[in-house]
Amino acid sequence: MPVIAGIPITPVTARLYFAVQALAGVAWWIAAALSDDxxxxxxxxxxxxxVAVFDxxxxxxxxAVIAAGFRWAVWVAVPWTAIVAAGMAVYATATGLAGWGALVMVIAAGASAAAGIVLLCGRAPVEWLVTGPLAFRPAASIGTRALLARTGLQTLFFWGTFLVVIPIVVSLVEARWSLRxxxxxxxxxxxxxxxVAxxxxGIWSAVSMSVEGEGTPLPSQMARRLVISGPYRYVRNPMAVAGIAQGISVGLIMGSWLVVAYSLFGSLLWNSVVRPLEEADLEARFGSEFVEYSSRVSCWLPVRPAVSRAL
Structure with missing residues (x-):
C-alpha cells in the first residue's frame, strides 16, 4: 500500500480528500464573495x-457526493475540475490575471484525478508506473563502454528534460501568472x-552503476549486479538524491519557488510510489544481499560506512 507523507492511499483517504476539497470549495466561494482581493x-x-452557477x-x-460514497460522481467532479483547470490556465496565460486561481485548480485537477482513480480501482494502481517500456528489466550484457555511452545519453535526456525544459516552462508560467x-x-x-555538488x-553515481553494476539508470536497463561501492557505500539512492538536489538548485538559481516546489513534489512521489516498487524488484533479484545492504545503508541520509550498521 503506497503511503504519501505518512498517509496511506486507499479509497477511504480518497473519499476524505474529496471531503476536504468540497469544504475548501465552500470556503473559497465565501471568501470570493466577501473579498475583492x-x-x-x-x-x-x-x-x-x-462561474458559481456551474462550479x-x-x-x-x-x-461532497463522492465523499459521501457515491463513486459515480467521480465522472462528474473530476472532468469538471480538469476543464476548469485548463480554462483557468489558458485565461491566466492570456491575460496575466487570476494566476493563483489557475495554480490552485491545476493542483486540484491532478489530485482529483489521482483520488478518482483510487476510488474507481478500489486501490492505488501504482504498478501502472512501471509497466511496458518502464518495466524493471536487467540491462543486456553489451560491455562497459556501450553501457557508459547509453548512460550518458540517458542522463543528457533526463537532465535536459527535467532540469532545463520543464523548469523553464514552469518559471515562465510563474512569471506570467504573477506568482513570482x-x-x-x-x-x-x-x-x-x-x-555543482x-x-x-549524479555523474559519480551513474558511472558506478554502469561500471560496477553493468546497467544504466533507466528502469528497463537496470544493473545486473547490486552496486554497493562508490556513492552507494554512503546512501542507497545517490542518483535520486542528486536529481532532487539538482532540481532544487535549478529553482534557486532561477529564483523560482514553483520550480523548487515541483522538485520537492517529484521527490515525494518518487519516494512514496516508485522507490518501494524498485526496492521490491531489487530484493526479488538479489535476495539476502540486498536485504543486508538496505539494513545497514540509509535510503536518504549519507553515513560513513564504518558506522552504517548503527542506523
Missing amino acids: VRRLTLGDLPAGL IPLFVIGS IEVPFVVHLAGGVLL ATAL
Whole structure:
C-alpha cells in the first residue's frame, strides 16, 4: 500500500480528500464573495456569478457526493475540475490575471484525478508506473563502454528534460501568472554551489552503476549486479538524491519557488510510489544481499560506512 507523507492511499483517504476539497470549495466561494482581493487574485475579471452557477454544483457538491460514497460522481467532479483547470490556465496565460486561481485548480485537477482513480480501482494502481517500456528489466550484457555511452545519453535526456525544459516552462508560467517572489542574490549563489555538488554526485553515481553494476539508470536497463561501492557505500539512492538536489538548485538559481516546489513534489512521489516498487524488484533479484545492504545503508541520509550498521 503506497503511503504519501505518512498517509496511506486507499479509497477511504480518497473519499476524505474529496471531503476536504468540497469544504475548501465552500470556503473559497465565501471568501470570493466577501473579498475583492480574493476574487481578483483567483478569478481576475471573470464573472463570479456565472462561474458559481456551474462550479458550485459540479465541483463543490460533486466532491461532497463522492465523499459521501457515491463513486459515480467521480465522472462528474473530476472532468469538471480538469476543464476548469485548463480554462483557468489558458485565461491566466492570456491575460496575466487570476494566476493563483489557475495554480490552485491545476493542483486540484491532478489530485482529483489521482483520488478518482483510487476510488474507481478500489486501490492505488501504482504498478501502472512501471509497466511496458518502464518495466524493471536487467540491462543486456553489451560491455562497459556501450553501457557508459547509453548512460550518458540517458542522463543528457533526463537532465535536459527535467532540469532545463520543464523548469523553464514552469518559471515562465510563474512569471506570467504573477506568482513570482523576488529572492536575494545569495539564494541564486547557493543554488549554483548546490548544482555543482549535485551534478558531481549524479555523474559519480551513474558511472558506478554502469561500471560496477553493468546497467544504466533507466528502469528497463537496470544493473545486473547490486552496486554497493562508490556513492552507494554512503546512501542507497545517490542518483535520486542528486536529481532532487539538482532540481532544487535549478529553482534557486532561477529564483523560482514553483520550480523548487515541483522538485520537492517529484521527490515525494518518487519516494512514496516508485522507490518501494524498485526496492521490491531489487530484493526479488538479489535476495539476502540486498536485504543486508538496505539494513545497514540509509535510503536518504549519507553515513560513513564504518558506522552504517548503527542506523
